[in-house]
Amino acid sequence: MNAPMSRRSFFRICATGLGTSSVVGLGFSPQLALAEVRTFKLAQTTETRGTCPYCSVSCGVIMYTTGDKSKNIKSRIMHVEGDPDHPVNRGTLCPKGAALLDMVHSPNRLQYPVVREPGGNEWKRITWDDALTRVATHMKIDRDANFVETNDKGVTVNRWNTTGFLISSAISNEPGYLAVKMARALGMVALDTQARV
Ligand code: SF4
Numbered sequence: 001m002n003a004p005m006s007r008r009s010f011f012r013i014c015a016t017g018l019g020t021s022s023v024v025g026l027g028f029s030p031q032l033a034l035a036e037v038r039t040f041k042l043a044q045t046t047e048t049r050g051t052c053p054y055c056s057v058s059c060g061v062i063m064y065t066t067g068d069k070s071k072n073i074k075s076r077i078m079h080v081e082g083d084p085d086h087p088v089n090r091g092t093l094c095p096k097g098a099a100l101l102d103m104v105h106s107p108n109r110l111q112y113p114v115v116r117e118p119g120g121n122e123w124k125r126i127t128w129d130d131a132l133t134r135v136a137t138h139m140k141i142d143r144d145a146n147f148v149e150t151n152d153k154g155v156t157v158n159r160w161n162t163t164g165f166l167i168s169s170a171i172s173n174e175p176g177y178l179a180v181k182m183a184r185a186l187g188m189v190a191l192d193t194q195a196r197v
Pocket of ligand 1: 052053054055056057058059089092093094095096097098
């Protein structure tokens with residue numbers, strides 16, 4: 001035999017029934033809401049493949065940018081994840097790489113060339129064209145002044161010892177190969193890459 005219902009249980013059941021029927025009466029069905037499929041957060045984004053810039057492993061990443069490059073859409077990288085097709089990491093990222101989005105949107109991130117003139121104490125923004133011209137000019141002046149064609153024994157060495165070249169780890173094999181070829185062709189001896197660090 002069932003136990004008699006207490007006064008408290010009676011009121012609780014009545015309130016629950018009243019609440020449910022009111023919600024349904026307003027046109028809201030909990031069953032429908034539960035069955036709703038959440039929108040895939042990467043839908044409507046553009047994929048760009050890249051290389052994690054942090055260390056020598058050089059894991060492949062995919063960056064997802066809002067919008068489809070239409071003119072009225074403001075692009076913003078909103079998600080970064082490991083590239084499952086990349087032979088190095090097969091989609092995995094270490095905690096540093098997994099937090100790449102923070103670096104992308106960091107207010108301290110350098111996004112354009114700046115220069116501090118000799119004797120100056122301020123960094124001044126310059127264009128990429130200016131930056132490349134300045135680098136090329138400095139390289140030429142230094143190379144012309146210090147290039148060594150032969151050593152003490154008269155052996156041809158074609159060395160340029162007074163300028164070094166630091167190559168990025170954020171580039172893939174092909175640009176890395178070209179950068180080394182370019183520096184060696186100029187006679188540069190001191191080469192290093194951040195990927196080694
Ligand atoms: S994800 Fe981690 S291991 Fe891979 S390159 Fe970036 S820092 Fe290195």
